Amino acid sequence: MGWRRLRLLFLMLTTSALAQSPTPADSEPTVQSLLLRIQQMEKRINELEDHERKQMASAAETSATGVQPGAVTAKPLSETSEHAEMSETRETERRFPSLQIRGFGDVDFSATDQKGSISGFNLGQLVLHLASPLSEKVSYFGEVSFTAQPSSYELSVERTIIRYDYNDFFKLSFGKYHTPIGYWNAAFHHGAWLQTTIARPEMIKFGGTFIPTHFVGLEAEGNIPSGGLGLGYNVGLGNGRSSFLSKAGDSGDSNDNRAWVANVYARPPRFYGFQVGASVYRDKLTPKPGQNFGEWITAADVVWTKERPEFLAEFANVHHRDEFTSITWDSQAFYIQLAYRLPWQQSKWKPYYRFEHIHKPETDPTLADVLDLSGSTLGVRYDITTYAAFKGEYRNSRHGVGEPRVNGAFFQTAFTF
Amino acid sequence: MERFSRPRLPFDTLMTANWKLASQALLLSWLCLALAPPLAAQRHDVDIAVVVHPDTPISNLTLPEVRKVFLGDRQYWSSNIPVVLLIRAPVARERDVVLKIIYQMSESQFKQYWIAKIFRAESATAPKVVYSNDMANQLVTAIPGAIAFIDSKDVKAGAKVLRVDGHLPGEAGYPLR
Numbered sequence: 001m002g003w004r005r006l007r008l009l010f011l012m013l014t015t016s017a018l019a020q021s022p023t024p025a026d027s028e029p030t031v032q033s034l035l036l037r038i039q040q041m042e043k044r045i046n047e048l049e050d051h052e053r054k055q056m057a058s059a060a061e062t063s064a065t066g067v068q069p070g071a072v073t074a075k076p077l078s079e080t081s082e083h084a085e086m087s088e089t090r091e092t093e094r095r096f097p098s099l100q101i102r103g104f105g106d107v108d109f110s111a112t113d114q115k116g117s118i119s120g121f122n123l124g125q126l127v128l129h130l131a132s133p134l135s136e137k138v139s140y141f142g143e144v145s146f147t148a149q150p151s152s153y154e155l156s157v158e159r160t161i162i163r164y165d166y167n168d169f170f171k172l173s174f175g176k177y178h179t180p181i182g183y184w185n186a187a188f189h190h191g192a193w194l195q196t197t198i199a200r201p202e203m204i205k206f207g208g209t210f211i212p213t214h215f216v217g218l219e220a221e222g223n224i225p226s227g228g229l230g231l232g233y234n235v236g237l238g239n240g241r242s243s244f245l246s247k248a249g250d251s252g253d254s255n256d257n258r259a260w261v262a263n264v265y266a267r268p269p270r271f272y273g274f275q276v277g278a279s280v281y282r283d284k285l286t287p288k289p290g291q292n293f294g295e296w297i298t299a300a301d302v303v304w305t306k307e308r309p310e311f312l313a314e315f316a317n318v319h320h321r322d323e324f325t326s327i328t329w330d331s332q333a334f335y336i337q338l339a340y341r342l343p344w345q346q347s348k349w350k351p352y353y354r355f356e357h358i359h360k361p362e363t364d365p366t367l368a369d370v371l372d373l374s375g376s377t378l379g380v381r382y383d384i385t386t387y388a389a390f391k392g393e394y395r396n397s398r399h400g401v402g403e404p405r406v407n408g409a410f411f412q413t414a415f416t417f
Numbered sequence: 418m419e420r421f422s423r424p425r426l427p428f429d430t431l432m433t434a435n436w437k438l439a440s441q442a443l444l445l446s447w448l449c450l451a452l453a454p455p456l457a458a459q460r461h462d463v464d465i466a467v468v469v470h471p472d473t474p475i476s477n478l479t480l481p482e483v484r485k486v487f488l489g490d491r492q493y494w495s496s497n498i499p500v501v502l503l504i505r506a507p508v509a510r511e512r513d514v515v516l517k518i519i520y521q522m523s524e525s526q527f528k529q530y531w532i533a534k535i536f537r538a539e540s541a542t543a544p545k546v547v548y549s550n551d552m553a554n555q556l557v558t559a560i561p562g563a564i565a566f567i568d569s570k571d572v573k574a575g576a577k578v579l580r581v582d583g584h585l586p587g588e589a590g591y592p593l594r
Contacts, residue, residue: 042549094542102532131535131542136499139541161538167496173538187537194533223490230485267490269481272521306521347523386525416532 097140099132103417104191108198112395112408123148124412127158127190137165145190157250158190158214169222176248179215180234180263181279182314183301193414196310196339196381198391201356202373203316203333210333210358210370211297211316212241212281214248215261230267236260240283241295245366255292259283265301273306285320285366293366294321307341307350320366329364333357333373339381350381362401371400379410388415464586465514465593466569467579468557473498473564477580480518480592486564487519489531489540494562502544503553503565511550511566514593566593 104127111119130142143159163173180186185204188195203210217238224231239249240259265277281297299316315334321327339352358373375397382390393410467483469475473494478486485491492500505512507524516527531543547553550571557565558576569586572578584591 039549042551098542100535100542102536129536131538133541139538141538141541143536159538163538165492165499167493168491187533189536191536194536230490269479269485272481272484307526347525383525386528 094133094136097132097134099130102129102131103127104129104193104415105417106192106412106414109411110408111410112406114406114408124192124414125190129191134162139163139165143190167222169225171221172218173221174218176214176216176250177219177236179212179261179281180219180221180236181211181261181281181297182299182316183275183277183303183312184314185211185213186234186263191414191416192412193387193389193416196350196352197337197354197377197379198393198410198412198414201314201335201337201354202375203314203335203356203358207246208370209245209367210318210331210360211299212245212248212259212283215240215259216248216250217258224264226266228268228270230269232265232267234261234263236262241285243287245285245287255284255286257284273304275305276300276302284323287366292323294323295319295366307339308343310337310339310341310350310352312337318367320364322365327363329361329367331358331360331364331367331370333359348383350383351379352381353378372398374398384413387417388413463510463594464569464591465511465566466572466576466586467581467593468553468565468567468572468576469579470557470561470563471577472561473577475579476577477583480582483579483581484519487515487544489534492540498562501560501563503547503556503560503563504544505550505553505566506546506548511553511568515566518593 104125106124107121108124109119109121126146128144130140130144132140134140139162141159141161141163142157145156145158147154147156157176159176159178161173161175161177163171165171178185178189182204184195184200188200190206192198200206202208204213206213215236215238217236219234219236219238221234222232224233237258237260239253240257241247241254242249242251243254259282261279261281263277263279265275267275277300279297279299279301281295281299283295285293285295287293296319297316298319299314301312301314303313304311313334313336316332318331318333320329320331333356335354335356337352337354339350341347342349342351354377356373356375356377358370360367360370360372375395377393377395379391379393384390391410391412391414395408395410396405397408398405467478475494482491486500487502489502494500504515516522516524520527520530522530531540534540535543545556547556547565550567553565553567554571554573554576557563557567558573567576569578572586578585582590582592586593
């Protein structure tokens with residue numbers, strides 16, 4: 001008797017459990033049937049619209065269908081479907097120029113145990129990005145930033161580029177760029193929302209002098225026919241650094257020597273997410289009249305851009321030579337960043353870690369404001385929505401030789417709009 | 418008190434009736450569950466065709482090459498024909514397949530990818546959105562250089578369907594399903 005009761009209990013439990021738990025097999029047919037229903041309704045709407053059009057056409061006994069300038073031309077179809085197609089095509093037609101504006105912003109909080117530091121909030125950069133195709137093969141891109149200063153906001157043109165595409169292998173552009181040295185500088189730009197971490201690595205921070213982040217001139221870029229290697233290149237010729245070494249020569253070069261940069265990278269299609277690259281940059285620096293330094297920067301990067309995991313690593317060597325005394329200096333910097341998008345809670349959490357290092361000879365006069373650095377960053381990014389994120393970081397770093405290590409907590413909300 | 422009490426059925430009789438009923442319910446549930454996945458799978462087995470404008474000078478791509486096109490890394494079929502990407506709006510099986518197999522991204526990652534792509538000045542425009550397979554069929558034949566993913570059952574007769582890894586939709590080894 002007890003055995004029968006147990007069997008009955010088991011049957012009731014399993015049946016009710018099966019009835020209550022929604023399985024993919026239960027939900028998928030429902031979704032599919034809904035999709036089918038939507039498609040049927042779309043067809044029905046088209047039929048009704050066609051019918052209405054026929055009635056209007058017979059009433060007016062006229063049919064006027066003119067193609068607007070710039071619209072994509074359609075192949076001849078039946079009169080009614082032609083109208084339907086045009087109404088749909090109009091949504092996807094290309095208009096020139098066609099300006100798109102996107103904004104980026106962030107609000108930050110920082111607190112450190114460094115002597116003399118003040119904790120508190122600060123507004124990050126407000127960035128506006130402009131993109132406008134001018135024709136099938138000509139496009140404009142612009143980026144302006146508003147940075148909070150003690151008494152006002154500083155407006156800067158970060159990038160302004162007009163690009164002519166010949167094909168995938170040759171695209172020529174003119175303007176102001178982020179110098180294609182390494183990976184980060186040409187990948188993340190000024191929108192903090194785009195990057196995983198709160199701040200850029202020190203070696204390529206905006207306003208820093210270790211690597212020239214901006215470049216004014218012309219650039220050729222494209223793919224290199226290379227089969228499975230997926231090679232690409234950027235070659236640029238421009239003004240290089242101005243007399244303020246952290247600035248590009250927007251208003252003109254500081255000497256009669258042009259800077260040039262070459263970057264080659266490989267994105268093998270079979271290893272989707274992987275990229276490896278190498279860059280060379282050559283310039284002549286004139287920080288003051290009569291002071292000239294030759295500059296060679298060589299850099300290499302390897303990245304895995306998928307988020308499970310995300311891996312970014314860059315190394316750069318900056319070589320300076322005093323043209324008067326022939327004294328040379330070599331400075332090195334690198335960072336390694338590892339992140340992982342966690343699969344739980346709709347993949348909103350992304351913890352990360354970065355180690356970065358800078359070594360600079362103390363006597364190099366051109367990098368006077370660069371300090372030796374050894375630092376770690378441990379943080380997490382939480383994507384509130386597709387277009388906004390919270391980030392929290394703990395940093396432990398030593399700036400300068402023999403200086404104490406500094407601990408800090410940093411928070412940021414970054415977004416695009 | 419005893420005359421007001423309801424007549425009792427023998428427990429064995431009750432158990433036998435319940436047992437039969439429960440057994441039938443369980444059998445039916447298991448049958449439904451066993452049949453449901455194959456039925457659902459049949460719907461999901463429909464291949465997604467890669468359809469291009471008839472004048473596109475290409476008829477076969479490997480899956481990595483299709484990915485390169487849809488990632489915006491290849492933007493021209495030839496010097497005169499730019500690639501025009503057409504992608505279904507959200508909540509469509511074609512979009513799910515493209516995001517899962519081609520982009521290997523979630524919906525959020527896909528949106529973020531194209532914001533970043535345009536922000537990097539690597540592409541001036543994002544893929545164009547189509548709202549039905551009918552619309553995709555019409556636009557892919559109307560726009561030079563257009564490429565779209567369409568349920569192979571809905572592809573219009575005479576459309577130019579690409580081989581992917583040497584296979585057409587419906588053939589063994591076709592990767593987009």
